[in-house]
Amino acid sequence: MALGSFRGGVHPRPAKERTAGKPIEPAPRPAQVVIPLAQSLGAPAKPLVAAGERVKAGQKIGEAQGFVSVPVHASVSGKVVSVGQALNPLAVEGPAVTIAADPEDEWVELTPAGDLEELPPEAIRAAALNAGLVGLGGATFPSHVKLSPPPEKPVDTVIINGCECEPYLTADHRLMVERPNEVIFGLRAIRRAVGAARAVVAVEDNKPDAAEALAKAIPPGEAAGVEVRVLPTKYPQGAEKQLIYAVTGRKVPPGKLPMDVGVLVHNAGTAVALAEALRTGKPLVERVVTVTGSRVKEPKNLLVRIGTPVSALLDYCGLTGEAGKLVLGGPMMGLSQASAEVPVTKGTSGVLVLSPEEAQLPPEAPCIKCGRCVDVCPMSLLPLFLAKYAEHGLWDEAESGGALDCIECGSCSYVCPAKRRLVQEIRLAKQTIQANRKRAQAAAGK
Ligand code: SF4
Ligand code: SF4
Structure with missing residues (x-):
């Protein structure tokens, strides 16, 4: 197997053309947000607010519970309507804080972490934790945990996953084109946090504009340790184990983690969020979401406050014709939704609305043992x-x-x-x- 690729994989129709060239725009601030307290693969956060309280945007409203957990922050200023249970994109009810937004959009005071070159690794990990950072590619694993490999598992290579191999999605693509300096800053911060020598941004070859923007964003003098690697477009190129093999030739054994082969992978959106947390002190209260599919009138890449109802994004972009299926994420690994009254969470990379024909599952036939x-x-x-x-x-x-x-x-x-x-x-x-x-x-x- 030649390096730069991996065994197997498929070539689904990319279907990215409707949003790949569309700059990120802020979605309208919603009238109300429902912010789940369980937004990471770890334990849910413990609520810090009660109904009736006024909160500011960026205020911590949920405290992390244990090491594998992250805090949750208000994404708007306004009044807490309730602290209770609400439907989340996993189609189950979970603890959530509902806030009625006020027009002020008043923020808590944000404190930058300081000069990256002066920051000790603990300060970078603390910034990731305090900002409530999780993997924005959809896995939502707490970032500070990934940034804390044990001493017996040293990391020598950090990879920023800019592949975005799922069809339809273009949120990471736009971030890399529009905010390449922050992607590279986040990469340097991750490298510093784990003491890795090699830092790579991996991009599929269907995003040449992103690769070019990233290469230009590498600061002079950094070139020796930071590289942009262009990989062939193939699904699932962005899957962690496949990406590690394509970039380093190392195989992560079954049941093992990337750090077992000296590698750490973070998503491009996570790198930008870490850069923001370090440079401005801003917690993770918004993310880029691609709203697209054949039934979306005006597909867009939107910067969305966490907790915004998916229905508000569909109202903003408009629908056309009969909708057959609503998916959060991409068509290969996304989650089908029964209702648009679910909130955008830290793990929501896309909102996809397909036609009834596209949504229809063809009838199953017996296996023909074709292999x-x-x-x-x-x-x-x-x-x-x-x-x-x-x-x-x-x-x-x-x-x-x-x-x-x-x-x-x-x-x-x-x-x-x-x-x-x-x-x-x-x-x-x-x-x-x-x-x-x-x-x-x-x-x-x-
Ligand atoms: S879904 Fe599982 S079994 Fe099927 S191709 Fe992917 S990894 Fe293999
Ligand atoms: S071997 Fe059977 S299950 Fe596998 S692809 Fe062929 S028909 Fe489908």
């Missing part, structure tokens, strides 16, 4: 067998077949001529195996 799903699986799994095990409830066989290594990229389903629901079955297997493990641990009193 195409095996050929494209970037994790070298056997999707047809894993799905079969799941269909028959053979969870042990699914586990020993590597179901937990599946990154749910959907490449297998995408190429299957029989239209088997492979990724859905394998996802079910993963969930069941994990639930069984938890139950066994609880029964053993661990």
Whole structure:
């Protein structure tokens, strides 16, 4: 396998043309925001405010609970309407703070962290934590945790993931074109925090304008340690393990983390958010969201306050014709939504509205054993067998077949001529195996 690529993968229609050239514009400030307290892969934040209180934008309204957790901040100034439960994009109710925005848009006082060259690694990690930073590519893993590798796992290479390989999405692309200095600043800060020698921004070759802007943004004297790497456009190029292999040739073993092979990956949007946190002290209260799809009248890249209802973004961009499916994220790995009355969260990279025809799942046919799903699986799994095990409830066989290594990229389903629901079955297997493990641990009193 030549370096610069990875095994398997597919080439779905990029469908980025409607927004790739559209500059980021601020979305109108919503009348009300619903800010989930669980916005990271870690523990939900503990509320710090009560109904009736006035809050300022940027004010901490939820405190992190434990190391793998991040604080949550108000994205608007206004009055707290309630602290209770609300529907989130995972289609479950979770703790949330609802704020009625006032017209003042009054902010808390923001304090920059100081000169990057003078900052100790702890100060960079503290800035990431205080700003409530999480991975903005969708994984929402707390950034300060990633920036804290243990001494026995030194990181020598930091990669900024600017691939944005999901079709339709252009939020990271626009950030790299419009704010390349902040991407590079964030990269340098991450490198400083973990003491890595090599720093790379990886961009797919369908974004030459982004690669050019980033290359120009590397400060003189930094060139030796910071590079822009252009990779072939292929899905899922932006998946962590595939990206690490393409850039460094290192394989992250099953069940291991990038730091086990000396690498740390952060998304381009996260790098910009870290740059903002360090330079201005601004917490993560807004993010860029691509609003697009065949049913969106005027697709846009919008800078959106966290907690804004998705319905407000659809009102702003307009809809045309009958909508068949609403997805948060991209079409390959995004989450289908039953309602547009869910809030934009730190992990919302896109809002996609498809037509009923596009949304329709073709009928499934029996597997013809063509092997195409095996050929494209970037994790070298056997999707047809894993799905079969799941269909028959053979969870042990699914586990020993590597179901937990599946990154749910959907490449297998995408190429299957029989239209088997492979990724859905394998996802079910993963969930069941994990639930069984938890139950066994609880029964053993661990
Ligand atoms: S089995 Fe998992 S990792 Fe492999 S192609 Fe299917 S979804 Fe992707
Ligand atoms: S791609 Fe579909 S039809 Fe072909 S082997 Fe895999 S599951 Fe069977």
